[in-house]
Amino acid sequence: MIRILIADDEPMIRAGIAAVLAADPGLTVVARAADGREAVELVRRHRPDVAVLDIRMPGTGGIEAAAEIRRTVPETGVVMLTTFGEDEYILRSLSDGAAGFLIKSGEPEELIAGVRAVADGAAYLSPKVASRVVAHLAAEGAGARASRRSAARARVDALTPRERDVLGCLGSGLSNGQIARRLGLAEGTVKAHVSSILARLGVDNRAAAAVTAHEAGIVPGRNADTGLTG
Structure with missing residues (x-):
């Protein structure tokens, strides 16, 4: 069973992510956080296999939380959730320990695939994210x-x-x-x-x-x- 933490400042988003993950019997959500600071505390407490973090949250955001999780609980893989227009945040996250990048508006199956890939020790770049990263670099x-x-x-x-x-x-x-x-x-x-x-x-x-x-x-x-x- 892959154990997951979800962090997003919007309750409906957290509920939606949990509902998508619940469709896979091999996944279980063990904790939910409303910001990055709470996410780090809950990761330390529950030691999930994967933490799914929104990149931008009030206070401590996903990037800072990912770096702290990597430093203190390196066995927990991090999947970042992004929206279009946040390319610079994606690039920053690459150096802060995130292993997966998904677009919030992507297909539910992609979220499950990304979580499973990161839990298995792989990097997972949503095709849309990969394209956006390359496009952002091209715009330089x-x-x-x-x-x-x-x-x-x-x-x-x-x-x-x-x-x-x-x-x-x-x-x-x-x-x-x-x-x-x-x-x-x-x-x-x-x-x-x-x-x-x-x-x-x-x-x-x-x-x-x-x-x-x-x-x-x-x-x-x-x-x-x-x-x-x-």
């Missing part, structure tokens, strides 16, 4: 965009061919077990590859690695120049 201007893409490709080129395969799967939001099955590897081998990839890319979580994969254009089904589906 041609020079900055080319520089960022070039830097991402240079870092990816330093990986071994198998590590690049694994990174592409990370960008698709696959767990270690799913990557192992797709590439015909032992799960322990995939775990070792992931650790090496994070070190070589200079990032400290799978979500940041996934964004690098999108920037470099190596995610299956993505356009090599833009990182967008096409």
Whole structure:
């Protein structure tokens, strides 16, 4: 059973998220919080597998809560809920321990998939979120965009061919077990590859690695120049 905490300042949103998660018999909500500070306290008390946090809440927001949860209860994975127009918050969250990013207006099945992926140790970027992140980076201007893409490709080129395969799967939001099955590897081998990839890319979580994969254009089904589906 995957144990989940929900944090959102709107009671109806909290109830809606809980109702969606209740549709999966393998998920259970163990606590609900109205702000980030309460979320951190409840995570410490209940030790859930996953904390689902709204990015913006009064007082202590989701980004600050994610960083504190990562520092004090690192075994709890964090899924951030965002709305369109919050791209800068998504980028900040990448360095603060969040492993999943979902759009509030997304499909209920996506929420369940994201929670399950993060509970399984994977990074999960909603396709809409991934597209928004890449679009936000693209909006920096041609020079900055080319520089960022070039830097991402240079870092990816330093990986071994198998590590690049694994990174592409990370960008698709696959767990270690799913990557192992797709590439015909032992799960322990995939775990070792992931650790090496994070070190070589200079990032400290799978979500940041996934964004690098999108920037470099190596995610299956993505356009090599833009990182967008096409």
